[in-house]
Amino acid sequence: MSEREGLKANSGQFTLQDVPFRILGGSIHYFRVPRAYWRDRLLKMRACGINTVKAPVLLGLWVILRPGPYICAEWDLGGLPSWLLRDKDMRLRTTYSGFTNAVETYFDKLIPKVAQLQFSRGGPIIAFQVENEYGSYSKDKHYMTFIKEALLSRGISELLLTSDNREGLKCGGVEGALRTINLQKLSYGTMQYLANMQPEQPLLVMEYWSGWFDVWGEPHHVFQAKEMVNVVRELLEHGASINLYMFHGGTSFGFMSGAVDFGTYKPQISSYDYDAPLSECGDYTAKYHLLRNLLKIYQKEKLPEPPLPQSRKAYETVPVSHHIPLWESLQFTETPFKSLDPINMESLPVHKGNGQSYGYTLYETTITTGGTLNSRNNIRDRALVFVNMQFVGVLDYRSQELTLPERKVEQTLSLLVENLGRVNYGDALDYQRKGLVGDIALNHIPVKGFTVYSLDMTPSFLDRLKTGKWKTVSEIPTCPGFFQGNLTVHGHARDTFVKLLGWNKGVVFVNGHLLGRYWFIGPQHVLYLPAPFLKSGNNQVTVFEEQIAGGQIQFTTSPEYGRTLNVSSHPFCNLI
Known part of the structure; x- marks a missing residue:
């Protein structure tokens, strides 16, 4: 040619x-x-x-x-x-x-x-x-x-x-x-x-x-x-x-x-x-x-005529039928890693040596006292903190100190750390390692001896999780945990949006497709669910909720992006 x-x-x-x-x-x-x-x-x-x-x-x-x-x-x-x-x-x-x-x-x-x-x-x-x-x-x-x-x-x-x-x-x-x-x-x-x-x-x-x-x-x-x-x-x-x-x-x-x-x-x-x-x-x-x-x-x-818009449907509300606590899901992760010192996600020996890229990482260790837990700003990006599986608070880039209950016995300290997203622009690009990126301290003494679980929620993990012992909703649900419901689609599937009213923060999977994060702080209040992710008949909806589980999964035909700000008056858009 x-x-x-x-x-x-x-x-x-x-x-x-x-x-x-x-x-x-x-x-x-x-x-x-x-x-x-x-x-x-x-x-x-x-x-x-x-x-x-x-x-x-x-x-x-x-x-x-x-x-x-x-x-x-x-x-x-x-x-x-x-x-x-x-x-x-x-x-x-x-x-x-x-x-x-x-x-x-x-x-x-x-x-x-x-x-x-x-x-x-x-x-x-x-x-x-x-x-x-x-x-x-x-x-x-x-x-x-x-x-x-x-x-x-x-x-x-x-x-x-x-x-x-x-x-x-x-x-x-x-x-x-x-x-x-x-x-x-x-x-x-x-x-x-x-x-x-x-x-x-x-x-x-x-x-x-x-x-x-x-x-x-x-x-x-x-x-x-x-x-x-x-x-x-x-x-x-x-x-x-x-x-x-x-x-x-x-x-x-x-x-x-x-x-x-x-x-x-x-x-x-x-x-x-x-x-x-x-x-x-x-x-x-x-x-x-x-x-x-x-x-x-x-x-x-x-110009050609614009194609017809995609049709949408607000499917019937799906009740949550089963759940499994985070702690019981750990058996379906890759082999946990033992480390004397904190280790970041990317350095974990998982996924054929390429480390963990996304999602959550659970760090567990044993403590023998309570007192002041200080992150030393080494948490990337947000950690739910538990003592003996009981939630005690959040550590992130704004809140770097928590008080742990005083008990003079061995207790399990757990930190569920989430990578909320790596910076995509600017000088901070080189510093985007996630998880625990350095020491945390209890009463000014560095905490040592971690067992680390990779929870990046890959399709293979979700497949293994299906074989777990899921509890019915008649039992008191435990958070963090996974929650399931079934959406029935009659005929051809149509686009919709998932709405989690009454839930707090987490991620949503539909038939194994991870739609993204939801968080009550907004501005986004629904998640787009395109029709190609659905099928005629039964569709499995799985929600990983961190703190407060709602009992229902709702659907709507419209996006909800919360209160608005005119970008032409917003100074940040002039920075890049």
Whole structure:
């Protein structure tokens, strides 16, 4: 096949096959959308006037691929694998050999697969992004060159791009790659600043933030539709190309939501709705319709009609029928590990030596006195503390001291430590080991001699747990514990949301699919349950509850994101 002329940035506008081309892009994360819904979401994007996405598919859409290895994306550790942190000297996103060796291995597997999908080879990929927002990190002046060369040496020949906010533009670029910018509001001559850096080059807003993400315990962020579309209109009128981040956010299923830490650690919720043009469950929003009316002006052909929305159903309330206490579930974990000193999750000798990545870790030891238990800020991120299986309090990044009951006999001290999500952005990236990361002290004396149980709640663990001795609800339920109920679906399954009114904090599984976390502090009050996770007939719903178990599992047709905050007035969005 003869080479086609790909995306070029040799003048004040992009060209594709030597024809002027404007990028009207939208971001979607395939890993946040059930596979069965990929086509639906992409068709909805195309019907809005989007011509470019970041997903290797052929639906009349071009692709800008962001191969990483770091992607940020409010994903645990910014998409990097936690086993990298088993190396105590690890320096992420640098040319430290322990990191570059891992990157080389990753690119050896990935790049040959995507290289054949390049535009020049008849595929949809018109550009590649070199890393992500490195200018805000910028810890190694040789790193971006390393990533660029790693791509080129493996056959990448399409246009290369970098992506940064205004503050990172100077440090985040690399020779041979077009700089692009990330923003939400037009202020302080931002676009002119980018233009001055690259005279006679096209302007691209790689991440135009259509909304914002949420963290536990704070309001749900919204960005007014008219305000958003007015900025998009102004950018287009001045000849810029644009990519909306996000066009469709989706859901951080499992334990994969990240966190931020700019002096205070803040874990992110499971919903990644982002107040985007397509909602978490794929619904059209006011932003979608306003954007479609705007973007159709820039189309040569009539836009296709938007696909019909997905139907939803509020299934009947499911009563909890059985439960099993945490303490009885430990027999189904991998072999417990004995350690004189505390050991972090990643360093546990589980999962073929790769350590524990997500979920909970239980640390148990014997004490012979009560008194003051101090975490010394070595708990990552939150621990339920028990003496002889009786709950005595919570230790986390805010509360670092507890009083244990005084008894001059041997007692079992247990700490159930949860990884609430690794930071995905900023200087704290290297310090995201979880569990007990150092000594805790009882009456100023370090506690020693731990038995450690890995509770990352993998599918294999859940399968083993099914064989346990589950108690009926007529008995008094014990928390923490696992609770089960059965949802009966008649006919074809439909999307729904799980609502746990009266419960406290934990995670929900449906037919083995981990939907994510729930926590009474909000803002998220329901969990999205897509129809592909259900089946006609009996569906098993399992809830792991930490403290207060409700007796019922409810369903609703609508998301509930709690009180809102207009993101345009929120100072944090200007930090990154």
